[in-house]
Amino acid sequence: MKAVIIGGGVAGPVAAMALQKVGIDSTLYEAHPTGAHGVGATMGLSINGLAALQILDAHRAVADAGFSCPRGVMWLGNGRRLGEDVPTSLPDGTTAIQLLRADLYAALHEHAATRGVRIEYGRRLVEVDHRGDQVVARFADGGEAVGDVLIGADGMRSATRRFVAPDAPRPRYCGIFGTNGFAHSLDLDTEPGTFHMVFGRRAFFGYVRREDGCVWWFVNVPASKEPAPAELAAIAAEQWQHRLHELLAVDASPAARIIQATPPGYDWFVSHQMKAPRTWHRGRAVLIGDAAHVTSPSSGQGAAMAIEDAIELARCLRDMPLTLALPAYQQLREGRLRKVHAGAQQVNRSKSATGLGRVLRDAMFPVLMKRFGSPQALAWLYNHRIDFDSKVTSGMG
Numbered sequence: 001m002k003a004v005i006i007g008g009g010v011a012g013p014v015a016a017m018a019l020q021k022v023g024i025d026s027t028l029y030e031a032h033p034t035g036a037h038g039v040g041a042t043m044g045l046s047i048n049g050l051a052a053l054q055i056l057d058a059h060r061a062v063a064d065a066g067f068s069c070p071r072g073v074m075w076l077g078n079g080r081r082l083g084e085d086v087p088t089s090l091p092d093g094t095t096a097i098q099l100l101r102a103d104l105y106a107a108l109h110e111h112a113a114t115r116g117v118r119i120e121y122g123r124r125l126v127e128v129d130h131r132g133d134q135v136v137a138r139f140a141d142g143g144e145a146v147g148d149v150l151i152g153a154d155g156m157r158s159a160t161r162r163f164v165a166p167d168a169p170r171p172r173y174c175g176i177f178g179t180n181g182f183a184h185s186l187d188l189d190t191e192p193g194t195f196h197m198v199f200g201r202r203a204f205f206g207y208v209r210r211e212d213g214c215v216w217w218f219v220n221v222p223a224s225k226e227p228a229p230a231e232l233a234a235i236a237a238e239q240w241q242h243r244l245h246e247l248l249a250v251d252a253s254p255a256a257r258i259i260q261a262t263p264p265g266y267d268w269f270v271s272h273q274m275k276a277p278r279t280w281h282r283g284r285a286v287l288i289g290d291a292a293h294v295t296s297p298s299s300g301q302g303a304a305m306a307i308e309d310a311i312e313l314a315r316c317l318r319d320m321p322l323t324l325a326l327p328a329y330q331q332l333r334e335g336r337l338r339k340v341h342a343g344a345q346q347v348n349r350s351k352s353a354t355g356l357g358r359v360l361r362d363a364m365f366p367v368l369m370k371r372f373g374s375p376q377a378l379a380w381l382y383n384h385r386i387d388f389d390s391k392v393t394s395g396m397g
């Protein structure tokens, strides 16, 4: 079997390595001229994602591209501590990490390349078609690639999805936009690697100190109307710094100080989420990662879900003929994805609450945290481990 993989973000290189492990040859086609784009954006990779990468012996290479972040602490803007989150680490001591998105892409690409995965850059898919018993990918440069299966790992604006699920729901705005930054030379009294999340009065703020003292942070600002990226970029950085300071100074947290200690200059992102379409496959083409379902950044799970998808798909292709493997893969994944989506929606609602909604949120939060934020309540998410060696006999496992 030969696989054509579209997209070299997170899901694509992981799919290529997982397919190699089960003896399926693949070539990966990435639209950008290189694999590392969006240089400044930071992200967290959760322990379930790293556990999935361990199946491919790729978890250490990725963990070494970031820094260990084993603990999360949640706060209200009034300084009340809501609780903490310490997902179990892997048996070799690997914990959840923070890293630059570009470094995650680079680590996965390097790891895949050292294993002999073929990656062609500057190849943008424009059309998918079937020819006899094969599937054909057509590229913007006029070329094509032919395979037995085509895996669409081409992200939120997936071109493969237009073919597989033309009536798929559109990504929907989640009520928040945000940015991130790095503060140096700041004396902050917090343990390195503890991620603080502050549900503030006017905005949500996350920050963590690295061993070398640099503070990584991000902010989510509520806005009922989706802002256009150009609208955000049109406001001068100094004005934004002043505005962010105003939004955050009302809270009992170091957020405003961190903003002041960061040279102004921001890349903005607008949060979206997209429900998975009814079917994730059509003929010989199948969707994985954000191409299949966009989980908003608030879930902290988008990359981990993309990794788990890629590995489960390889398992199904190893154990079943294609016509059964693709539905089985969807069945294995969709319930988990729905739960991650629902969780992210809840977090987004909390982050975007204003006025009376925010007052109610603050009143209810401690109770909700006990119910939904405890380690036991989150075990289904963080303790999920793919049993790669067990044979898939149906979509139930």
Ligand SMILES: Cc1cc2nc3c(=O)[nH]c(=O)nc-3n(C[C@H](O)[C@H](O)[C@H](O)COP(=O)(O)OP(=O)(O)OC[C@H]3O[C@@H](n4cnc5c(N)ncnc54)[C@H](O)[C@@H]3O)c2cc1C
Residues within 6 Å of the ligand: 006, 007, 008, 009, 010, 011, 012, 029, 030, 031, 032, 041, 042, 043, 044, 045, 046, 101, 123, 124, 125, 126, 153, 154, 155, 156, 157, 158, 159, 160, 269, 288, 289, 290, 291, 295, 296, 297, 299, 300, 301, 302, 303, 304, 305, 306
């Ligand atoms: C601001 C922000 C913060 C985030 N924070 C987190 C976080 O903390 N934790 C977390 O787990 N997730 C986070 N995410 C989500 C995470 O980045 C995504 O879920 C993850 O990257 C999905 O991986 P993917 O491979 O499916 O898609 P992508 O990483 O988007 O990769 C898709 C790839 O396909 C390529 N491509 C697109 N179209 C074509 C085409 N037509 N032909 C060929 N190639 C194409 C793209 O260039 C890209 O390389 C965040 C996302 C954002 C935007």
